[in-house]
Amino acid sequence: MTVDRPLVFRPLYQDRVWGGRAIESAFQRTLPPGDIGESWEIVDRQVEQSVVARGPFEGRTLRALLRDDAAAIMGPGWNPARPFPILVKWLDCRERLSLQVHPPAGVAAALQGEPKTEHWYIAGAEPHAALMAGLRRGVTRADFERGLETETLEPLVHRVPVRAGDALFVPSGRVHAIDAGNLILEIQQNSDTTYRVYDWGRVDRQGRARPLHVVESLQCIDFDDAEPALTRRQHGDDTTLADCAEFRIRLYERAAGGTLLDRDGTPEARTLSVVTGEVTVTDGRGTDTYLAGDNALLPAAATCTAHAASAATVLITDRFTGRPPLH
Helix, strand or coil: CCCCCCEEECCEEEEEEEEECHHHHHHCCCCCCCCEEEEEEECECCCCECEECCCCCCCCEHHHHHHHHHHHHHCCCCCCCCCCCEEEEEEEECCCCCEEECCCHHHHCCCCCCCCCEEEEEEEECCCCEEEEEECCCCCHHHHHHHHHHCCCHHHEEEEECCCCEEEEECCCCCEEECCCEEEEEEEECCCCCEEEECCCCECCCCCECCCCHHHHHHHCCCCCECCCCEECCCCCCEEEEECCCCEEEEEEECCCCEEEECCCCCCCEEEEEEECEEEEEECCEEEEEECCCEEEECCCCCEEEEECCCEEEEEEECCCCCCCCC
16 A cells, blocks of 8 residues: 555653653643653654554554655655654653753764754743753853863853744754753754763752763864854744755644645655644545644655644644755
Protein backbone atom coordinates (compact mmCIF):
# COMPACT_ATOMS: atom_id res chain seq x y z
CA MET A 1 0.00 0.00 0.00
CA THR A 2 1.42 3.38 -0.99
CA VAL A 3 2.04 5.75 1.90
CA ASP A 4 -0.05 8.60 0.54
CA ARG A 5 -2.07 9.58 3.63
CA PRO A 6 -1.14 11.93 6.48
CA LEU A 7 0.58 10.16 9.37
CA VAL A 8 0.25 10.91 13.08
CA PHE A 9 2.36 9.05 15.62
CA ARG A 10 2.21 7.95 19.23
CA PRO A 11 4.12 10.41 21.43
CA LEU A 12 7.33 9.22 23.07
CA TYR A 13 7.40 10.82 26.52
CA GLN A 14 10.73 11.59 28.17
CA ASP A 15 11.14 12.07 31.92
CA ARG A 16 13.43 15.02 32.66
CA VAL A 17 14.61 16.50 35.95
CA TRP A 18 13.41 19.93 34.73
CA GLY A 19 10.07 18.71 33.32
CA GLY A 20 6.50 18.90 34.59
CA ARG A 21 2.92 18.07 33.61
CA ALA A 22 1.95 20.99 31.34
CA ILE A 23 1.65 18.82 28.22
CA GLU A 24 -1.13 16.94 29.98
CA SER A 25 -3.21 20.02 30.76
CA ALA A 26 -2.44 21.99 27.59
CA PHE A 27 -3.33 19.19 25.18
CA GLN A 28 -5.74 17.02 27.21
CA ARG A 29 -3.39 14.05 27.18
CA THR A 30 -2.83 11.30 29.71
CA LEU A 31 0.86 11.27 30.60
CA PRO A 32 2.82 8.51 32.30
CA PRO A 33 4.02 9.20 35.86
CA GLY A 34 6.99 11.49 36.32
CA ASP A 35 8.30 14.88 35.29
CA ILE A 36 7.62 14.80 31.56
CA GLY A 37 9.94 17.32 29.98
CA GLU A 38 9.69 16.18 26.37
CA SER A 39 7.18 14.57 24.05
CA TRP A 40 8.87 13.32 20.90
CA GLU A 41 6.19 13.59 18.23
CA ILE A 42 8.04 12.65 15.03
CA VAL A 43 11.37 10.85 15.32
CA ASP A 44 13.39 8.30 13.37
CA ARG A 45 16.41 7.25 15.41
CA GLN A 46 18.00 3.89 16.14
CA VAL A 47 16.49 3.66 19.62
CA GLU A 48 13.67 6.21 19.59
CA GLN A 49 11.19 5.41 16.84
CA SER A 50 7.81 6.93 15.99
CA VAL A 51 4.94 4.45 15.63
CA VAL A 52 1.83 5.34 13.63
CA ALA A 53 -1.10 5.95 16.00
CA ARG A 54 -4.07 5.40 13.68
CA GLY A 55 -5.16 4.79 10.12
CA PRO A 56 -4.14 2.12 7.61
CA PHE A 57 -0.51 2.10 8.81
CA GLU A 58 -1.27 1.91 12.54
CA GLY A 59 1.45 0.13 14.49
CA ARG A 60 4.16 0.55 11.88
CA THR A 61 7.30 2.52 12.60
CA LEU A 62 8.44 5.51 10.61
CA ARG A 63 11.67 3.64 9.81
CA ALA A 64 9.75 0.68 8.37
CA LEU A 65 7.59 2.94 6.23
CA LEU A 66 10.64 4.78 4.90
CA ARG A 67 12.37 1.50 4.15
CA ASP A 68 9.37 0.24 2.19
CA ASP A 69 8.11 3.40 0.49
CA ALA A 70 10.65 6.21 0.81
CA ALA A 71 9.72 7.88 -2.50
CA ALA A 72 6.07 8.22 -1.49
CA ILE A 73 6.96 9.77 1.86
CA MET A 74 9.97 11.92 1.00
CA GLY A 75 9.81 12.33 -2.79
CA PRO A 76 11.70 10.79 -5.71
CA GLY A 77 15.29 9.73 -5.14
CA TRP A 78 15.20 9.53 -1.36
CA ASN A 79 17.58 6.88 -0.02
CA PRO A 80 15.45 4.46 2.08
CA ALA A 81 18.36 3.97 4.49
CA ARG A 82 18.55 7.69 5.26
CA PRO A 83 16.72 8.66 8.50
CA PHE A 84 13.89 11.15 8.54
CA PRO A 85 15.89 14.39 8.73
CA ILE A 86 14.06 16.36 11.43
CA LEU A 87 12.76 15.68 14.93
CA VAL A 88 9.59 17.35 16.23
CA LYS A 89 8.98 17.56 19.97
CA TRP A 90 7.13 19.42 22.71
CA LEU A 91 9.11 20.75 25.68
CA ASP A 92 7.61 21.45 29.10
CA CYS A 93 10.20 23.48 30.96
CA ARG A 94 8.95 23.63 34.54
CA GLU A 95 12.50 24.53 35.62
CA ARG A 96 15.41 26.13 33.79
CA LEU A 97 17.38 23.84 31.47
CA SER A 98 21.17 23.67 31.48
CA LEU A 99 23.29 26.18 29.61
CA GLN A 100 24.29 24.20 26.55
CA VAL A 101 25.38 24.17 22.93
CA HIS A 102 25.02 21.86 19.95
CA PRO A 103 28.00 21.19 17.68
CA PRO A 104 28.27 22.86 14.26
CA ALA A 105 28.73 20.54 11.30
CA GLY A 106 32.42 21.40 11.02
CA VAL A 107 33.09 20.33 14.61
CA ALA A 108 30.58 17.54 15.24
CA ALA A 109 32.45 14.73 13.52
CA ALA A 110 35.66 15.39 15.41
CA LEU A 111 33.69 15.25 18.67
CA GLN A 112 31.83 12.11 17.57
CA GLY A 113 28.54 14.00 17.75
CA GLU A 114 25.82 15.17 15.39
CA PRO A 115 25.18 18.77 14.30
CA LYS A 116 21.94 20.19 15.58
CA THR A 117 20.19 23.35 14.48
CA GLU A 118 16.79 23.89 16.07
CA HIS A 119 13.87 26.28 16.33
CA TRP A 120 11.64 27.12 19.29
CA TYR A 121 8.05 28.31 19.06
CA ILE A 122 6.62 29.48 22.40
CA ALA A 123 3.17 27.92 22.71
CA GLY A 124 2.73 28.95 26.33
CA ALA A 125 4.67 31.14 28.74
CA GLU A 126 4.23 32.02 32.40
CA PRO A 127 4.67 35.71 33.31
CA HIS A 128 8.33 35.28 34.31
CA ALA A 129 9.32 33.08 31.33
CA ALA A 130 12.44 33.89 29.31
CA LEU A 131 14.97 32.42 26.92
CA MET A 132 18.75 32.61 27.13
CA ALA A 133 20.55 32.64 23.78
CA GLY A 134 23.89 33.95 22.63
CA LEU A 135 26.17 36.18 24.67
CA ARG A 136 25.59 39.71 25.83
CA ARG A 137 27.19 42.23 23.54
CA GLY A 138 30.88 42.74 24.31
CA VAL A 139 31.38 39.45 26.16
CA THR A 140 34.54 37.65 25.00
CA ARG A 141 35.69 34.06 25.21
CA ALA A 142 38.04 35.05 28.02
CA ASP A 143 35.13 36.60 29.92
CA PHE A 144 33.12 33.43 29.43
CA GLU A 145 35.93 31.18 30.66
CA ARG A 146 36.38 33.36 33.75
CA GLY A 147 32.64 33.12 34.35
CA LEU A 148 32.92 29.36 34.22
CA GLU A 149 35.71 29.34 36.79
CA THR A 150 33.85 31.65 39.17
CA GLU A 151 30.36 30.26 38.44
CA THR A 152 29.14 33.69 37.35
CA LEU A 153 27.98 32.88 33.82
CA GLU A 154 24.41 34.11 34.07
CA PRO A 155 25.18 37.85 33.60
CA LEU A 156 27.22 37.04 30.48
CA VAL A 157 24.42 35.30 28.57
CA HIS A 158 21.73 37.20 26.68
CA ARG A 159 18.37 36.68 28.42
CA VAL A 160 15.10 37.90 26.91
CA PRO A 161 11.54 37.67 28.31
CA VAL A 162 9.06 35.84 26.09
CA ARG A 163 5.33 35.44 25.64
CA ALA A 164 3.18 32.97 23.73
CA GLY A 165 3.68 33.44 19.99
CA ASP A 166 7.37 34.36 20.19
CA ALA A 167 9.94 32.24 18.37
CA LEU A 168 13.71 31.85 18.30
CA PHE A 169 16.05 30.25 15.78
CA VAL A 170 18.92 28.38 17.48
CA PRO A 171 21.66 27.46 15.01
CA SER A 172 24.31 24.99 16.08
CA GLY A 173 27.06 26.85 17.92
CA ARG A 174 24.68 29.20 19.76
CA VAL A 175 24.99 28.87 23.54
CA HIS A 176 21.49 28.71 25.03
CA ALA A 177 19.16 27.71 27.84
CA ILE A 178 15.39 27.67 28.21
CA ASP A 179 14.18 29.35 31.37
CA ALA A 180 11.42 28.03 33.60
CA GLY A 181 7.77 28.44 32.64
CA ASN A 182 7.91 27.72 28.91
CA LEU A 183 5.87 25.31 26.78
CA ILE A 184 7.71 25.04 23.47
CA LEU A 185 7.32 23.34 20.12
CA GLU A 186 10.85 22.44 19.06
CA ILE A 187 11.65 21.53 15.46
CA GLN A 188 15.25 20.45 14.94
CA GLN A 189 17.69 18.45 12.92
CA ASN A 190 17.53 14.75 13.67
CA SER A 191 20.25 14.83 16.32
CA ASP A 192 20.51 14.15 20.04
CA THR A 193 23.93 15.70 20.70
CA THR A 194 23.93 18.29 23.48
CA TYR A 195 26.94 19.59 25.39
CA ARG A 196 26.18 21.05 28.82
CA VAL A 197 28.56 23.80 29.73
CA TYR A 198 26.87 24.78 33.02
CA ASP A 199 23.91 23.44 35.03
CA TRP A 200 23.26 26.17 37.64
CA GLY A 201 24.37 23.89 40.49
CA ARG A 202 21.53 21.44 39.84
CA VAL A 203 21.62 17.86 41.07
CA ASP A 204 19.65 14.87 39.83
CA ARG A 205 17.11 12.88 41.85
CA GLN A 206 19.94 10.96 43.50
CA GLY A 207 21.62 14.18 44.59
CA ARG A 208 24.41 13.95 42.01
CA ALA A 209 25.54 16.70 39.68
CA ARG A 210 24.74 15.98 36.05
CA PRO A 211 27.73 15.52 33.71
CA LEU A 212 29.14 18.62 32.05
CA HIS A 213 30.95 18.83 28.71
CA VAL A 214 33.02 21.98 29.15
CA VAL A 215 35.88 21.04 26.79
CA GLU A 216 33.49 20.09 23.99
CA SER A 217 31.30 23.15 24.59
CA LEU A 218 34.20 25.56 24.29
CA GLN A 219 35.04 24.04 20.91
CA CYS A 220 31.46 24.58 19.70
CA ILE A 221 30.31 27.95 21.06
CA ASP A 222 30.22 30.84 18.60
CA PHE A 223 31.72 33.61 20.73
CA ASP A 224 30.76 36.24 18.13
CA ASP A 225 27.06 35.39 18.51
CA ALA A 226 25.64 38.28 20.55
CA GLU A 227 22.04 39.09 21.52
CA PRO A 228 20.01 37.30 18.82
CA ALA A 229 16.50 38.67 18.26
CA LEU A 230 13.19 36.90 18.75
CA THR A 231 10.67 36.58 15.96
CA ARG A 232 7.40 38.04 17.20
CA ARG A 233 4.16 36.93 15.61
CA GLN A 234 2.29 39.53 13.58
CA HIS A 235 -1.37 38.69 14.10
CA GLY A 236 -3.25 38.20 10.85
CA ASP A 237 -0.12 37.75 8.73
CA ASP A 238 1.55 34.52 7.64
CA THR A 239 5.07 34.55 9.07
CA THR A 240 8.22 32.71 8.02
CA LEU A 241 9.81 31.83 11.34
CA ALA A 242 12.91 30.08 10.00
CA ASP A 243 14.40 29.48 6.56
CA CYS A 244 17.77 27.74 6.73
CA ALA A 245 19.62 24.87 5.10
CA GLU A 246 17.99 22.37 7.47
CA PHE A 247 14.30 23.39 7.23
CA ARG A 248 11.78 26.14 6.63
CA ILE A 249 9.04 26.86 9.20
CA ARG A 250 6.00 29.01 8.46
CA LEU A 251 3.28 30.15 10.85
CA TYR A 252 -0.36 30.41 9.80
CA GLU A 253 -3.27 31.81 11.78
CA ARG A 254 -6.76 31.24 10.41
CA ALA A 255 -10.32 31.84 11.53
CA ALA A 256 -12.74 28.92 11.35
CA GLY A 257 -13.07 27.77 7.75
CA GLY A 258 -9.79 29.34 6.61
CA THR A 259 -7.46 27.42 4.29
CA LEU A 260 -4.12 26.37 5.73
CA LEU A 261 -2.82 24.17 2.94
CA ASP A 262 -3.99 23.37 -0.59
CA ARG A 263 -1.77 20.74 -2.15
CA ASP A 264 -1.72 19.50 -5.72
CA GLY A 265 0.60 16.53 -5.37
CA THR A 266 3.86 18.47 -5.09
CA PRO A 267 6.48 15.76 -4.36
CA GLU A 268 7.72 17.12 -1.04
CA ALA A 269 7.19 15.97 2.53
CA ARG A 270 5.93 18.44 5.13
CA THR A 271 4.95 18.41 8.77
CA LEU A 272 1.88 20.14 10.17
CA SER A 273 1.89 21.17 13.84
CA VAL A 274 -1.31 22.39 15.49
CA VAL A 275 -0.52 24.87 18.27
CA THR A 276 -4.07 26.07 18.98
CA GLY A 277 -7.50 25.20 17.68
CA GLU A 278 -8.73 22.33 15.52
CA VAL A 279 -7.70 21.47 11.96
CA THR A 280 -9.17 19.13 9.35
CA VAL A 281 -7.01 17.54 6.66
CA THR A 282 -8.79 16.02 3.66
CA ASP A 283 -7.38 13.80 0.94
CA GLY A 284 -8.88 11.46 -1.60
CA ARG A 285 -9.69 8.86 1.05
CA GLY A 286 -11.27 10.92 3.80
CA THR A 287 -10.87 13.62 6.42
CA ASP A 288 -8.77 13.53 9.58
CA THR A 289 -9.12 15.93 12.50
CA TYR A 290 -6.13 17.27 14.43
CA LEU A 291 -6.30 19.06 17.78
CA ALA A 292 -3.92 21.39 19.58
CA GLY A 293 -0.69 19.52 20.29
CA ASP A 294 -0.99 17.17 17.30
CA ASN A 295 1.80 16.86 14.74
CA ALA A 296 1.25 15.16 11.38
CA LEU A 297 3.64 14.09 8.65
CA LEU A 298 2.21 14.85 5.21
CA PRO A 299 3.93 12.50 2.73
CA ALA A 300 5.07 13.75 -0.65
CA ALA A 301 2.52 11.48 -2.34
CA ALA A 302 -0.40 12.81 -0.29
CA THR A 303 -2.66 15.22 -2.17
CA CYS A 304 -4.56 16.98 0.58
CA THR A 305 -6.02 20.22 1.85
CA ALA A 306 -6.08 21.56 5.39
CA HIS A 307 -8.62 23.93 6.90
CA ALA A 308 -9.17 25.47 10.31
CA ALA A 309 -12.23 23.86 11.89
CA SER A 310 -12.02 26.53 14.60
CA ALA A 311 -9.69 29.50 14.98
CA ALA A 312 -6.28 27.86 14.70
CA THR A 313 -2.54 28.50 14.84
CA VAL A 314 -0.47 26.07 12.78
CA LEU A 315 3.19 25.65 11.88
CA ILE A 316 4.06 23.99 8.57
CA THR A 317 7.63 22.78 8.14
CA ASP A 318 9.14 21.88 4.76
CA ARG A 319 12.41 22.03 2.80
CA PHE A 320 14.01 19.48 5.10
CA THR A 321 14.83 16.97 2.38
CA GLY A 322 17.82 18.89 1.04
CA ARG A 323 15.95 20.07 -2.05
CA PRO A 324 13.97 23.29 -2.58
CA PRO A 325 10.21 22.96 -3.07
CA LEU A 326 9.01 22.72 -6.66
CA HIS A 327 6.38 25.46 -6.47
